[in-house]
Amino acid sequence: MYKAVVIGGSAGSFQVITKILSSLPKDFPLPVLLSLHRLKHVRSGFVEALSIKSKIPIVEPYDKETIKPGRGYLAPSNYHMYVELNKRIALSTEEPVNHSRPSIDLTFETAAQAYRDKIIGIILSGANRDGAHGLKKLKQLGGTAIVQDPNECQVRTMTEASLKLTSVDHIFTTQQIINFLLKLK
Amino acid sequence: MVLTDQEVNYFINTIRNTSSYDFSEYSEKSLKRRLQKILIDNNMDLVALINKLKTNKDFLEKIVKDITVNTTELFRDPQIWQTLRYRILPKFSGNRNINIWHAGCSTGQEVYSMMILLNEMGMLDKAKIFASDLNTDALEAAKKGIYKYRFNIGYLDNFDKVIKENPYNYDEYNDVSYDKYFKIDKVTDTIAINDFLKKKPIFRQHDLVQGGNLYFAKFDLILCRNVIIYFKYSLQNKVFKLFHDHLYTNGYLVLGMHETMLGEITSRFEKKGQAYRKK
Numbered sequence: 528m529y530k531a532v533v534i535g536g537s538a539g540s541f542q543v544i545t546k547i548l549s550s551l552p553k554d555f556p557l558p559v560l561l562s563l564h565r566l567k568h569v570r571s572g573f574v575e576a577l578s579i580k581s582k583i584p585i586v587e588p589y590d591k592e593t594i595k596p597g598r599g600y601l602a603p604s605n606y607h608m609y610v611e612l613n614k615r616i617a618l619s620t621e622e623p624v625n626h627s628r629p630s631i632d633l634t635f636e637t638a639a640q641a642y643r644d645k646i647i648g649i650i651l652s653g654a655n656r657d658g659a660h661g662l663k664k665l666k667q668l669g670g671t672a673i674v675q676d677p678n679e680c681q682v683r684t685m686t687e688a689s690l691k692l693t694s695v696d697h698i699f700t701t702q703q704i705i706n707f708l709l710k711l712k
Numbered sequence: 713m714v715l716t717d718q719e720v721n722y723f724i725n726t727i728r729n730t731s732s733y734d735f736s737e738y739s740e741k742s743l744k745r746r747l748q749k750i751l752i753d754n755n756m757d758l759v760a761l762i763n764k765l766k767t768n769k770d771f772l773e774k775i776v777k778d779i780t781v782n783t784t785e786l787f788r789d790p791q792i793w794q795t796l797r798y799r800i801l802p803k804f805s806g807n808r809n810i811n812i813w814h815a816g817c818s819t820g821q822e823v824y825s826m827m828i829l830l831n832e833m834g835m836l837d838k839a840k841i842f843a844s845d846l847n848t849d850a851l852e853a854a855k856k857g858i859y860k861y862r863f864n865i866g867y868l869d870n871f872d873k874v875i876k877e878n879p880y881n882y883d884e885y886n887d888v889s890y891d892k893y894f895k896i897d898k899v900t901d902t903i904a905i906n907d908f909l910k911k912k913p914i915f916r917q918h919d920l921v922q923g924g925n926l927y928f929a930k931f932d933l934i935l936c937r938n939v940i941i942y943f944k945y946s947l948q949n950k951v952f953k954l955f956h957d958h959l960y961t962n963g964y965l966v967l968g969m970h971e972t973m974l975g976e977i978t979s980r981f982e983k984k985g986q987a988y989r990k991k
Binding site: 591603620 | 742938972
């Protein structure tokens with residue numbers, strides 16, 4: 528029944544993301560939208576680093592690219608990544624939101640509007656509050672909201688901000704997130 | 713404040729009926745976001761905004777400027793500049809003239825980056841530089857050529873990668889001083905472009921939606937980077953057609969790092985990375 532997964536992460540999320548991506552099978556039935564903050568000076572090489580362990584292909588999409596199942600779409604460095612209602616990627620260089628570009632909030636909010644109750648949103652470790660509003664919108668529109676267990680996070684600020692704003696469906700460890708995703712058909 | 717699609721359409725129609733601007737083929741998500749931001753910044757609701765747009769021309773012009781996005785940097789995406797330096801511009805080095813159009817030049821950083829590169833390649837004198845944008849405030853800033861230095865952004869790293877280093881030959885290093893092209897003032901946090909560069913470009917207001925060729929010229933190279941991401945597919949294709957019409961055969965169109973050409977128009981270009989050569 529689900530049509531997409533959207534994941535937001537910041538400081539301390541890289542290993543978690545890598546672990547999740549390495550656990551998904553090649554024929555994973557959904558697209559995985561990734562809105563991840565990166566350090567200012569590390570602008571390239573990120574997609575390659577994620578691709579090493581991932582069995583699904585990871586791309587930094589082009590603007591207007593059609594979203595397909597079984598692929599990972601990483602918000603390109605220095606762009607916001609939106610989902611249009613026709614399930615295409617839209618990129619933007621508008622000013623950073625809460626000092627972030629990509630903004631996790633914007634990816635979550637637009638993905639939620641496109642996929643309504645057919646999306647799973649996952650917020651991971653991070654040192655800021657980005658993603659909290661986006662996850663709230665996603666939950667309001669009927670999506671399934673998951674937050675990484677703050678006790679497991681390297682930096683718990685982002686997950687706690689999300690939990691404060693939204694009553695989520697699940698608080699999961701990395702392994703539980705993986706188990707949940709593997710059960711999807 | 714969350715706007716419905718109908719409300720956004722109401723705004724689009726008002727602009728279209730009271731001015732020459734037309735946002736109906738702009739990307740929905742970013743247009744909606746810009747409009748929401750405008751309402752918050754002006755502390756207005758949509759009805760009040762629309763009423764003021766209908767009666768106040770200056771206000772309308774200001775709102776049109778606020779809709780446009782003006783992100784740009786010196787030597788943004790060094791890979792593209794390296795491609796220009798070592799793969800594209802050398803093809804024109806034997807020409808008597810080279811015409812370059814920066815379509816959607818914003819505040820001009822890309823224009824000056826190009827001229828710095830051309831000067832290092834000994835091609836600046838034969839170049840004609842045309843630069844256009846919808847936003848006249850951005851054009852005025854482009855003419856002034858004074859930018860926030862913001863040392864943490866990495867402009868100088870990009871300058872070094874494009875101007876000093878050669879990715880195809882690691883032994884090569886050109887020790888070009890920044891002073892040759894701009895003055896950095898850390899107290900006022902500014903980079904000021906040197907006068908000899910500022911004199912050269914022909915800056916003009918131009919709306920890609922309306923099309924037309926404001927320079928009555930053909931071009932060897934058109935740069936249009938991170939502009940068409942704000943357009944719907946239908947408008948993108950019109951703009952590509954416009955560029956095709958105004959390029960010389962074997963001229964190049966260069967897009968942003970994450971922009972691409974789709975559909976039938978692609979058959980009229982040969983794609984090489986972010987550069988499209990007109991067949």
